[in-house]
Amino acid sequence: MVVQHNMQAANANRMLNVTTGQQAKSTEKLSSGYRINRAADDAAGLTISEKMRKQIKGLDRASTNAEDGVSAVQTAEGALTEVHSMLQRMNELATQSANGTNSNTDRKAIQDEIDQLTTEIDRVSETTKFNETYLLKGDGSEKAHNVNAHDAGLDGVTLTDKGNTVDVTLKTLNAGDKISIAGKNYTIGSKAADIAAKIEAGTDTAKKSYTVNGTTYQVGTTNVFDSAGNKIKKSDLTGNAGDTGDAVLKDLQDLVKDGSTVTIGTKTYTAMTDKDGGADGIDDNDSTVITDGKAYQLQTAEIVKASSIGADTAATNATNANDAYDTATTTFTLNKGNVSYKDGLSFNLHVGADADMTNKIAVNIDSMNSAGLGIKGIKADTEQDATYAIDAIADAISTVSSQRSALGAVQNRLEHTINNLDNVVENTTSAESRIRDTDMAEEMVNYSKNNILAQAGQSMLAQANQSNQGVLSLLQ
Structure with a gap:
């Protein structure tokens, strides 16, 4: 029996200290709600949790x-x-x-x-x-x-955007066609020469029939015949008794003058009266009758106008030919108008x-x-x-x-x-919670266990301290 070293008390004290430390950690986890309160609690878990x-x-x-x-x-x-x-x-x-x-x-x-x-x-x-x-x-x-370019409401116009320019294709117009431009209705007329060029030779066995100014003629290989199939003289066409010989195709074509009407097949053409010196592509007697070139010119101007709406700098016609009635065609290039505003x-x-x-x-x-x-x-x-x-x-x-x-x-x-x-x-928080948060039920079990062990340790330490008291009986 020794008194210098009470190993029972020392052991009881050590275990009590361990229990007290574990109890303190349980108390910290329960009070904070976190399983990891410092890196030492779970170094790897802390790294994952913080990430x-x-x-x-x-x-x-x-x-x-x-x-x-x-x-x-x-x-x-x-x-x-x-x-x-x-x-x-x-x-x-x-x-x-x-x-x-x-x-x-x-x-x-x-x-x-x-x-x-x-x-x-x-x-x-x-x-x-x-x-x-x-x-x-x-x-x-x-x-x-x-x-943006616009077609001015014109029939048959095709716009092909090329960025800064637009290729414009107008509907091809033929003599006799009707068209509305800028709210006005026009009929496409023809010049006498254009109509005359449509009169062509047939054959003597298959003559072609034409009606010029109300009179029907037939054209064979070279000669001109009346409606009954009889050859006619030049003078019958020109009205000049001095014109002798049989009429030929050219004589019938020359009969077509300004204002003449010519029926070819089922279509009737009227030769415009548009005198040189005052020629403008518009019939002198009827302003609603215009040439196809004049129609292209007017359409071009309206498309340029319609495409300039909302622009600071108006759209322009880049094809000079369409600025004149006698050179205008069905195609031209439009330079787009532009306006300034922020991107x-x-x-x-x-x-x-x-x-x-x-x-x-x-x-x-x-x-x-x-x-x-x-x-x-x-x-x-x-x-x-x-x-x-x-x-x-x-x-x-x-x-x-x-x-x-x-x-x-x-x-x-x-x-x-x-x-x-x-x-x-939500799902990441759930995963982080499993790493970082305290399982209160599980930790409460640990806390209760440690609380009991602490009380038992204190009791055992008291008992161990009492075990040395027996030495006094030996000293009496």
């Missing part, structure tokens, strides 16, 4: 970014709803003004309302903003942009926790002012201007529709992005 926390917090912020993006897109799209309404009203007004029953006073009132609506479209574009970012007026400095606004929404560029969602919003929509300074104060304005407004409505559609698509995408981000956050 997950970084992802969770990044994804939480990314979800908020996407929600902010939805709000910005909704702001822009809501403003464009009103722009759409104003354009629809402008279309209604232009259609009304294009009607011939309106007086000049009526059209002035219509123009006044169109001017007000155009001004309001510009105001909406200039003032719509989200978090101090202007959404609809574009970004950067102003620069020239092309204005579209573009910004990126960061919707991920990493710096990967695939986590960027681009939002692009074109300039939605009157210049960007192609209706700057639009006029409807004459019947023809109003008619051309209808196409320009239709293009503007299409532009706004396209922009709203794009914004709606982005919004739908962002909503799916938000749902996905929230799902990833």
Whole structure:
């Protein structure tokens, strides 16, 4: 029996200290709710947990970014709803003004309302903003942009866009065709020489029949015959008794003069009267009868005019031949007009926790002012201007529709992005919780165990300390 070293007490004390330490850790875990309160608790688990926390917090912020993006897109799209309404009203007004029953006073009132609506479209574009970012007026400095070309409502016109230019193909017109240009109806006439060239020789056994100024003639291989098949003299065609000999094809062709009518097959042609010196491609006796070249010239001018709507610099005809009635053809090149406005606004929404560029969602919003929509300074104060304005407004409505559609698509995408981000956050948080959080039920079992062991250890330490008291009995 020794008194210097009470090994029972030392052992009881050591175990009590172990239990007390474990009890303290259990108390810390239960009170904090975390299984890992310091790196020593689980070094590897702490590293994994912090990595997950970084992802969770990044994804939480990314979800908020996407929600902010939805709000910005909704702001822009809501403003464009009103722009759409104003354009629809402008279309209604232009259609009304294009009607011939309106007086000049009526059209002035219509123009006044169109001017007000155009001004309001510009105001909406200039003032719509989200978090101090202007959404609809574009970004950067102003620069020239092309204005869309229009066919002026002409039948059979084909426009082939080539960037800064447009290749225009007009419908081929033939004598006798009817065409409407700038609200006026025309008939395509022919010059006498053009009609005469259509009179051709037949054969003596298969003569070709023509009616010139009401008289029917037949043409064989060389000679001209009457309707009964008898040869006729030159004098019968010219009325000059001195013209002897049989009439030939050339004599019948020479019979076609200005104003002559010629029936070839089922089609009747009228030779225009368009005297040299005053020639302009328009019949001197009937201004509704014009040559095909004059029609091409007039159509070219109207297409240039219609394609200049909304432009600061008007469209021009790059093919000089179509500026004159006697050289105009069915094809010409149009230099597009242009107007100055800012390029579209573009910004990126960061919707991920990493710096990967695939986590960027681009939002692009074109300039939605009157210049960007192609209706700057639009006029409807004459019947023809109003008619051309209808196409320009239709293009503007299409532009706004396209922009709203794009914004709606982005919004739908962002909503799916938000749902996905929230799902990833939820599952990652669940995984991080399993690593970092305390299982309260399990830890409470440990705490209760350690509490009992601590009490038992204290009791055993007291008993061990009492075991040395027996030495005193030996010293008495």
